[in-house]
Amino acid sequence: MIKPLSMIIFGQDAEQRSLTRMQLISGGKVNVVAESSDYAHGLDLVKRYNPDSALLITNGKSEASLDLAKQLAKEHPSTVIVCTGTNCLTETVIKFFRAGASEFLMQPPSQAEMKEVLEKIVAARATADQNKQGEAVIACYSYRGGSGSTTLSVNLAATLAHTFEKPTTIVDLNLQQGTAPIFLGVKPVYSIADVAHNQDRLDAQLLKSFHTPVSDNLYCLASPLKVEEADDVEPSHIELLLSLLRGQFAYVIVDCQHFIDATTVAALQQADTILLVTLLDMASIYTTKRTLEIFHKMGLGDDKVRIVVNRYVKDPDVPLDKVEQVFGHRIHLMLADDYRAALSALNLGSPLVSSQPKSPLVKQYIELAHKITGREATPKKGWKGGFSFFGK
Structure with a gap:
């Protein structure tokens, strides 16, 4: 049995977080261990739960979410950063990729897009687990x-x-x-x-x-x-x-x-x-x-x-x-x-x-x-x- 991915959701809007959470857990492959609107203390939350991935909903707080992405990439590189947002201008997407994000999806992402991203994270975790040598x-x-x-x-x-x-x-x-x-x-x-x-x-x-x-x-x-x-x-x-x-x-x-x-x-x-x-x-x-x-x-x-x-x-x-x-x-x-x-x-x-x-x-x-x-x-x-x- 494949162990579910652990994930934390960050987003300013509670309804968007809830919809994203339901989409993630519907396939049975994700365990959402926490969610928060507090980007400033996001690193502390990630250090506490040590999740496989952090999903950042960038709407309304693009600068705060960008800062969090930079912090996570530097201080907690084992956590895969996934971003979603309505502002998908090339300039914005490039900023998040440079900050350390692995994926940037249009909000709301389709089920197929989310499935593809989750499969990539599973593959990355499997490789990391093999490198742990048991x-x-x-x-x-x-x-x-x-x-x-x-x-x-x-x-x-x-x-x-x-x-x-x-x-x-x-x-x-x-x-x-x-x-x-x-x-x-x-x-x-x-x-x-x-x-x-x-x-x-x-x-x-x-x-x-x-x-x-x-x-x-x-x-x-x-x-x-x-x-x-x-x-x-x-x-x-x-x-x-x-x-x-x-x-x-x-x-x-x-x-x-x-x-x-x-x-x-x-x-x-x-x-x-x-x-x-x-x-x-x-x-x-x-x-x-x-x-x-x-x-x-x-x-x-x-x-x-x-x-x-x-x-x-x-x-x-x-x-x-x-x-x-x-x-x-x-x-x-x-x-x-x-x-x-x-x-x-x-x-x-x-x-x-x-x-x-x-x-x-x-x-x-x-x-x-x-x-x-x-x-x-x-x-x-x-x-x-x-x-x-x-x-x-």
């Missing part, structure tokens, strides 16, 4: 607690940061019972609730301050520190959060809660890859099959879902090919059953890649990281971690 938002999900999805989230994040030396964060989206900081040995001061409470002034710098540093290149955005704050986090916060994190981190790992509500849906839809974690007992196989059916109804394509079997022990009574037939989906990777190493790493507050480097799981996590990113690297030695409940 950097991505990765959601880890399991319908049943106890399957090890948090263990996978934490250790995959640590492996990516440690092996590839790229900035990586884990977002603990288990809003009421998140435990990622315990696995990582850190004591967070801020949490995802602070993102919700500061939505109106959230920018990249403020968002970074809400993260807890774990080690070189690894950060954690904790779940709410107070149980009652879990209800403060809404789907719109998740959409804004992940949009901003894409611009700050090479890899964003989202540890989802074990049920599908609106916030979980927001995370799954924005993810580039979904790691569906399962065990091979009958109950887990059943719930995983049901989850795949739900994903299909949600429009989450098979191309973004990867099944990971946790605590795998070969069992002739549960052959993998038969399990794949039940799922209607191939199994992407099996993680060995090294419970002692995983438990020791948890108690130490230090991921496997550093605390248990000889565990077969470490090699498998590196393999998983390679499959997701397309990169190859040799894991580094050493770990500068946090605290442990039982000391170090």
Whole structure:
């Protein structure tokens, strides 16, 4: 499934903005994340949402929209600038192209013209994504607690940061019972609730301050520190959060809660890859099959879902090919059953890649990281971690 383009609309006239918005979203390929008549603070809005494109309706505010186009081209070059207006004199159009606009359409643009422009932006985004060499938002999900999805989230994040030396964060989206900081040995001061409470002034710098540093290149955005704050986090916060994190981190790992509500849906839809974690007992196989059916109804394509079997022990009574037939989906990777190493790493507050480097799981996590990113690297030695409940 192609991820919708994110776009902000700027225009002085509310009716024109509304008509343009309806035209954009009618094809289902655009997510209008914001709209505004305030050209003077347009750059701040773009920095907050980090959209694929900004559409500037130039009518009545040509100089202000021209200044905004110049600012965006200079300060936020990854955002494609599209302009529309009733004044399509050659001189005016040339000014906007020189300012950094990619397209200038007569207002109102036809559906065919808009479709052509959107297809160009999609192609440009695809090229940019390829140049990122695999950097991505990765959601880890399991319908049943106890399957090890948090263990996978934490250790995959640590492996990516440690092996590839790229900035990586884990977002603990288990809003009421998140435990990622315990696995990582850190004591967070801020949490995802602070993102919700500061939505109106959230920018990249403020968002970074809400993260807890774990080690070189690894950060954690904790779940709410107070149980009652879990209800403060809404789907719109998740959409804004992940949009901003894409611009700050090479890899964003989202540890989802074990049920599908609106916030979980927001995370799954924005993810580039979904790691569906399962065990091979009958109950887990059943719930995983049901989850795949739900994903299909949600429009989450098979191309973004990867099944990971946790605590795998070969069992002739549960052959993998038969399990794949039940799922209607191939199994992407099996993680060995090294419970002692995983438990020791948890108690130490230090991921496997550093605390248990000889565990077969470490090699498998590196393999998983390679499959997701397309990169190859040799894991580094050493770990500068946090605290442990039982000391170090």
